Each structure stands twice: as C-alpha cells, then as structure tokens.
Amino acid sequence: MWKKTADAANRSASEPESAAGKFTYAELEENDEDLKKLRTWFEKIRKLDFYAASLGAQADERLARCEMLRDEFARQAFDVQDEKRAANGGRGANHRR
Numbered sequence: 700m701w702k703k704t705a706d707a708a709n710r711s712a713s714e715p716e717s718a719a720g721k722f723t724y725a726e727l728e729e730n731d732e733d734l735k736k737l738r739t740w741f742e743k744i745r746k747l748d749f750y751a752a753s754l755g756a757q758a759d760e761r762l763a764r765c766e767m768l769r770d771e772f773a774r775q776a777f778d779v780q781d782e783k784r785a786a787n788g789g790r791g792a793n794h795r796r
Contacts, residue, residue: 723780734769
C-alpha cells in the first residue's frame, strides 16, 4: 500500500503544468484536490500500518515534497496572474475590452 502511495506522490510531483507554463488558478485548484486525495489516502494507510513499514517514511517524504512543489506552483501562479493584471492596467487578468 505504501508503494502505491509513494508512486502516486511521485506522479503528482512530476505533473507537467510547471514545465508547460500552465500557472493558472484552475491548475492550482486541481493540484490542491490531488494533494487532498493523497493526504486522505496516506492517513488511511497510516492507520492500518500496525508494523510501521519502512516504505511509510519514504511515502511521507514524497508527500512532503508534493506539498512543497504545490506551494511553489501556487507562488508562480499568483505571480503570473499579478503580471497579467499589471499588464491590463490593474484590471483582472481575464477582463476583456
């Protein structure tokens, strides 16, 4: 079970949104939802791990990395939206003339 959790965390951490420059609120919301699912899964497994399997620590590290990457992605998404707002003269990034 821990291996599947760690693998899911790796997939989440390697999502291509950053590389593709998709720094949007929608992508940030999607990343938050994925991270919430991972945390829920992680906590359920932790409650069932009576013997403290060694992969639990590895999964914990990977989940912490996902959280750090999500925070960095959030900072970049907010920076991009602020730049768009500034380029539009202070109006919302999605404002059309």
